[in-house]
Amino acid sequence: MAKSVALACFLGLFLAFAAADHSPLQDFCVAQAGGSVFVNGMACKDPKTVKANDFSFSGLHLPGNMSNPVGSRVTPVTVAQLPGLNTLGISAARIDIAPWGINPPHIHPRATEILLVLEGTLEVGFITSNPDNRLISKVLQKGDVFVFPQGLVHFQRNTGFGNAVAIAALGSQNPGVITIANAVFGSTPDISGDILAKAFQVDKIVVGQIQSKF
Amino acid sequence: MAKSVALACFLGLFLAFAAADHSPLQDFCVAQAGGSVFVNGMACKDPKTVKANDFSFSGLHLPGNMSNPVGSRVTPVTVAQLPGLNTLGISAARIDIAPWGINPPHIHPRATEILLVLEGTLEVGFITSNPDNRLISKVLQKGDVFVFPQGLVHFQRNTGFGNAVAIAALGSQNPGVITIANAVFGSTPDISGDILAKAFQVDKIVVGQIQSKF
Amino acid sequence: MAKSVALACFLGLFLAFAAADHSPLQDFCVAQAGGSVFVNGMACKDPKTVKANDFSFSGLHLPGNMSNPVGSRVTPVTVAQLPGLNTLGISAARIDIAPWGINPPHIHPRATEILLVLEGTLEVGFITSNPDNRLISKVLQKGDVFVFPQGLVHFQRNTGFGNAVAIAALGSQNPGVITIANAVFGSTPDISGDILAKAFQVDKIVVGQIQSKF
Amino acid sequence: MAKSVALACFLGLFLAFAAADHSPLQDFCVAQAGGSVFVNGMACKDPKTVKANDFSFSGLHLPGNMSNPVGSRVTPVTVAQLPGLNTLGISAARIDIAPWGINPPHIHPRATEILLVLEGTLEVGFITSNPDNRLISKVLQKGDVFVFPQGLVHFQRNTGFGNAVAIAALGSQNPGVITIANAVFGSTPDISGDILAKAFQVDKIVVGQIQSKF
Amino acid sequence: MAKSVALACFLGLFLAFAAADHSPLQDFCVAQAGGSVFVNGMACKDPKTVKANDFSFSGLHLPGNMSNPVGSRVTPVTVAQLPGLNTLGISAARIDIAPWGINPPHIHPRATEILLVLEGTLEVGFITSNPDNRLISKVLQKGDVFVFPQGLVHFQRNTGFGNAVAIAALGSQNPGVITIANAVFGSTPDISGDILAKAFQVDKIVVGQIQSKF
Amino acid sequence: MAKSVALACFLGLFLAFAAADHSPLQDFCVAQAGGSVFVNGMACKDPKTVKANDFSFSGLHLPGNMSNPVGSRVTPVTVAQLPGLNTLGISAARIDIAPWGINPPHIHPRATEILLVLEGTLEVGFITSNPDNRLISKVLQKGDVFVFPQGLVHFQRNTGFGNAVAIAALGSQNPGVITIANAVFGSTPDISGDILAKAFQVDKIVVGQIQSKF
Known part of the structure; x- marks a missing residue:
């Protein structure tokens, strides 16, 4: 049960964002929608x-539901929500985090992320690849912008x-989005306990x- | 004089944003900074x-100065302002528009733009290429997202x-950024009047x- | 009426060319043709x-009809005319300009252009993006080649x-192709007069x- | 100490491979070497x-040292080892795994991987991104080939x-290479325990x- | 007859490999399979x-049949053999060459190749483009890796x-794969003898x- | 001597053209010029x-010298001749061919080619990759356009x-440009006669x- 709740919240939580992959023709x-x-x-x-509404999405002014174990919610605006983004190589998301909540360590396999703090204080960080695994982190205030390079593990608190x-x-x-804990400890089926x-x-x-939580 | 004022405001106004052009290695x-x-x-x-500050920029919570003929201001966060964006194919900007002000028709030669309304009401539009030159426009409210495809003329009001x-x-x-009016009627030197x-x-x-205004 | 004539001529006029966007597989x-x-x-x-004719197009030795307000005609050879170009990232066009005619300021949203003068004398120019909006221009003679970088406003006279x-x-x-005047003053529907x-x-x-002309 | 040993072995372990990022000019x-x-x-x-040796690397027939906590060793052949690979978008590696050893869950932020088993039996798997986090796995024998899509968590045992x-x-x-456990639990400095x-x-x-081990 | 035999062997021989062309979405x-x-x-x-087998291919441990005029065989693992490679920009092949056999001069029009010698001794080489046409060659032993840049003529012996x-x-x-001799002297129909x-x-x-042999 | 003459003519002959490889920033x-x-x-x-002349090249109206064994001459306009082409992914060339002369079978390793006949009659063809090696050819007249896909062997007569x-x-x-005969039979040093x-x-x-001719 704990697993299904946590899973469900992560499912909605990290479906979002956008990456540099286009060359429109x-x-x-x-x-x-519904193509075969x-x-x-x-x-x-x-x-x-095609109509103007194909290039539009509404509702990003509304806070997401943060009542979940990590105390945060990501509301995505990708091609799944905004069909006009197809072939254009960009997407967006709103991130809500309750006090001491986190957007847990995750990776975007196909995108760099640029983030702007609208309200509150966020500690953000990313970790460089092997062998250094250097943590580059900073506390951001309202109006601060930060960039997370493509494919690197990053988080916000x-x-x-x-x-x-x-x-x-x-x-x-x-x-x-690949939420590290969910992908590694909550995959379907599980990764063998020996390996982990x-x-x-x-x-x-x-x-x-840990697996029982996801 | 009118030209220099308008020019100055456009200079600051449209230096911003980011597009899908990277393949980091x-x-x-x-x-x-200051490389030769x-x-x-x-x-x-x-x-x-490299330090954390290389990936950060501050101040995007501050309104830009809209006291200029078009009643708007764009505050850019590109690689010129945020050096960590280099090779990563994305950038950002804040757009402030006074009542009935406009972000005049312009083009980003190297990028698609995704826009989120934080406050107020914006009429936005883009025009398709020849031969249709169809205007696709919509009035956006707070929380609405819209996408302007790469290289197309677009505006906000x-x-x-x-x-x-x-x-x-x-x-x-x-x-x-290529502000149409400024580029066409305010280039240095001027385009020949016969052509225009x-x-x-x-x-x-x-x-x-018109040229005397820019 | 004037509008429809000018529109018609622009329609045929700027539908052409080719840009670096391919990665054939x-x-x-x-x-x-006619796919759904x-x-x-x-x-x-x-x-x-597939047959040899799929890679071929005929008729580029024929002058285009320059009897229109701008005194020029562009005959395009893009994937619409030459289906073998699909996925290959290049296209071509013939440009005919009567004495003192112009190929009016326009933009290719997805391509750099390289141009060769076969006959006559052409003044060509392009304008850099904000804030400089520098006009880089030159008079070309027969045998001269010039390059217009991707997405920048350019023209020939x-x-x-x-x-x-x-x-x-x-x-x-x-x-x-985005002909500036047509896109900005001749879109369907019109951009609001207040904005322009x-x-x-x-x-x-x-x-x-101006709008009444387009 | 345990941390430094494990870290050292991972450092050497995952520095390898190659991804689709080139467009040579x-x-x-x-x-x-040693450029400034x-x-x-x-x-x-x-x-x-340039000489033939610039395109060559020797020694991939030699087993790597598997005496470390995970019982495996990756020997990379990237641009750092083979300078002729620069701009060409590909690289290689040898993977040695002792009985019941693992190449622990990791990610290549800039590459898809194709793998060929030369000797022995390998269980391999990758996990799809959110929300499914589906584990796609298979036991490979000598002569089997498998592909791990770009940016996804994968492993071998x-x-x-x-x-x-x-x-x-x-x-x-x-x-x-981003070894999940090392990046998340062994970064320098540590990610806050609260977050993890x-x-x-x-x-x-x-x-x-866990952090004390890395 | 000689032509058909040689042709047949080349057909199977060089259908292989993979190159940097993807940007998965x-x-x-x-x-x-069998899409229309x-x-x-x-x-x-x-x-x-999708199942795990879609990402897998078996049999690359088996030697290819080298009983043909060039004394070699290439066993390809491209998207035609391993459907999971689609959009991922990489492929592989096994090359078997009998003593004094050759993998004749050929070109990969869409890929750089990296090669690892598993057994035996291979003389490898590639030729730079005009005007130098420099031959860069080396004798490789077991465990040696070599890279052949995209589109250049190369061979192994x-x-x-x-x-x-x-x-x-x-x-x-x-x-x-374009085997030079086969493409130039064995095309269907033949290139005119005058040209060759x-x-x-x-x-x-x-x-x-020569044409009669292919 | 024959070799040096033929070599010299090929050197000048095929140094030209342009391919889809750019993403200008x-x-x-x-x-x-002369950078280190x-x-x-x-x-x-x-x-x-930067000045207007950086984007310009003159002289493409002049016929090339066709007094050489193949009876043709290619005059290139690549980044080496027109520095403004750098990062823009396109180039051009003029091809002169005397009666019954040929532009011998060659390959562009990094580009698709689009060709327009200005004067005369040209038989053109390209050959598909293995295993079909199909010759796709056509006789072109003045005003005809043809496309040669990236990396494929092609020729004109x-x-x-x-x-x-x-x-x-x-x-x-x-x-x-890789002229097949020159690269294969005229490389420096020679490819071993056994291989050829x-x-x-x-x-x-x-x-x-054959080698003695190149």
Whole structure:
């Protein structure tokens, strides 16, 4: 049960953002809903039927529901929510974090992220790749902008007294999100406990306890 | 004089944003200040000297000065302001528009733009390329997101009663901005009046009057 | 009426060229005529049915009809005319300009253009992006080559006594053309006169007069 | 001490591979050793001084040292080892895994990986991004090939009785490696225990125990 | 007859490898078998039906049949054999060469190749483009790695006493192979003998003799 | 001697064209003459010193010298001749072919080519990659356009009574040219006669005779 709750909240939580992957070959190629042909990205609507609403999305002024174990919520605006983004290589998201909540360590496999703090105080950080695994972190205030390079592990934590709100954009219409803990300890099916015990240098019992949470 | 004022305000006004042009070959390549080697994008600092501040920019919570003929101000956060964006293919900007002010028709030659309305009401639009030159426009409210495809003419207008504030991101570390009126009627040196008279189907005297404003 | 004539001539006039946007994944992917699936670029014919004519286009030795307000005609050879260009990132066009005619200021949103003068004398120029808006121009003679960087406003004018002929190539199968005057003053529907009056610093009456021409 | 040993072994372990990031503008651009100019990728040697050895690397027939907590060793052949790879978008590595050893869950931020089993039996798997976090896994035998898509968490485990040997190639001259456990629990400086406790849903004491191993 | 035999062996011989051409817009886009829609690359299976076997290929431990005029065999693992490679920009191949056999001069039009010698001794070389046409060559032993830059003519020859085995990877899901002799002297239909006689500076009779072999 | 003459003519002959390889990060990056820093493409001049002539090249109306064994001459306009092409992914060339002269079979490793016949009659063709090696050819007249896909072997022959003139553009600032006969039979040093004898299925004496011509 704990697993399904946590899973559910992460599902909604990290579906967002955008990454640098486009080279459009026409003015636009609005993603077609319910198409039966699958391609790299998405097939397009007949351009003659395209309307202004295809390039628009509403509701990013509303706070997300932060009642979950990590105390945060990400509201994505990718090609899945805004079909006009197809082939254009960018997307966005709203991030709400309750006091001491976190947007847990995660990776965007196909995008760099740029983040702007709208409200509150956020500690942000990213970790460089092997062998240094250097943590580069900073406390951001309202109006601060920060960039998380493509594919690197990064996180945010609300270190202020009120809710924190940030807007992010990433360089892909569908940047993908890999929440480290969920992917590694909550995959379907599970990764073998032996593997995780050796990787994290802990007892298999501890691995099992963590897996039971996701 | 009118020209220099208008020019000055446009100079500051549209220097911003970011577009999908990167393929990083290392974790990061922070732009080096004052380097003497010019390359596509920018040469980088020695990675050993990189610090968290290289990935950060402050002040985007502050309204820009809208006291100018178009009643708006764009505050850019590109690689020129945030050196950590180098090679990462994304940038951002804050847009302030006074009531009935406009962000006049312009083009980003190297980027798609995604825009989020933080405050107020904005009429936005873009125009498709020849032969249709279709205007696709919509009135956005707080929390609305809109996308302007790469290289297309677009604009925003505040149609509300208070100031409007929007955040934009684009798919380039240096998307470039071409304000149509300024580029066409205010270039240095001027485009010949004969050319503009024929292009805009107006008398050369009208062309000269417009040029005198920029 | 004036509008429809001018529009018509612009329609045919600027539909051409080519831009750097390809990464072919097979020897060729010839665009399929009348396909019902829309993708980035175009879906392809079954490769077994491809013939030499799919890679060919005829008639670029013929002058275009220059009887129109700008005294010029562009004959495009893009993927719409030459289906073998699909996925290959290049296209071409013939430009005919009568004495003192112009190819009015325009932009290719998805392509750099390289131009060769075959006959006559052409003044050419492009304008850099904000804040400099520097006009870089030159008078070209027969045999001269010039390059217009991606997304920048550029134009040509015949400054000789006879017709001028040029060949252009651009780095996209479908570079797109945005004729500034047509897009800004002749869109469907019109951009609000208030916006254009403020953008071009002219009276709304002047805006209306210009709009009536397109 | 345990941390430094484990860290050291991971440092050598995952420095390898290659990813799809190139667009060469000349026949080759061999990386220059000890250059003082930093660019995206690497600056090149004077092409006149290039020799066959610049395109070559020796020693990949030799097993790596697997005496470390995870029982495996990756020997990389990236642009750091083979300067001729610069701008060419590919690299390689040898992977040795002792019986029941693992190549722990990791990510290449800039590359897809293709792997060929030369000797032994390997269980391999990757996990899709949120929200599914589906584990796609398979047991490979000698002569089997498998592909790990760009940026996704993946791992290998030797499930046979003897040593396993595999060859990998990835689509970047410098794909980067992020070993999950090392990056998250062994960064310099440490990520705050509060963050990791919340992310992994464990007590801070457990976090501290894991961190002490890296 | 001689032609058909040689042709047949070359057909199987050089269908392999992979090159840097991808920018995936989702975790994966597994090529759909027997699809009726042709696109750049391949259309994808419904992601819900994807299985681990879609990312796998077996049999690369088996030597290819080298009983043919050039004494070698290439066994390809491209998107045609391993559908999971679609959109991911990489592929692989096994190369078997009998003593004094050759992998004749050829080109991959869409990929750089990295090669690892598993067994035996291989003389390898590539030729730079005009005007230098410099041959860069080296004798490789077991464990040596070599890189052949995109689009350049290259070859391998077994100069040892036993069979040679190598593994190659290239930066495309479908790099293409153009065996020089087969393409130039064995095309269907033939290139005119006049052209080849002039190109190779030989008598047309010699051209005809060579053509009869392919 | 024959070799040096033929070599010399080929050297000048095929140095030209252009390919789709750019993603400019600024308006322009004009190649710097005599720079000491080598990068992918070329380092740039200080943008403040850029002039209109940097984007221009003269003389393409002049016929090339066709007095050589193949009866043709290619006059290139790549980044080496026109520094403004740097980072912009396109180039051009003029091709002159005397009656029954040929532009011998060659490959551009980094570019697709689009060709326009200005004068005369040209038989053109390209050959698909293995296994089909299909010759796709056509006789072009004045005003005809044809496209040669990236990396494929192609050629032109003048089949008319007068000189033929064509203009080509390709999708790279430096597409490279590999004349098959020169690269394979005229490299420095030579490819071993054994290899070529086996590849072309001819006696080593014939190989030696061909090599002596280049």
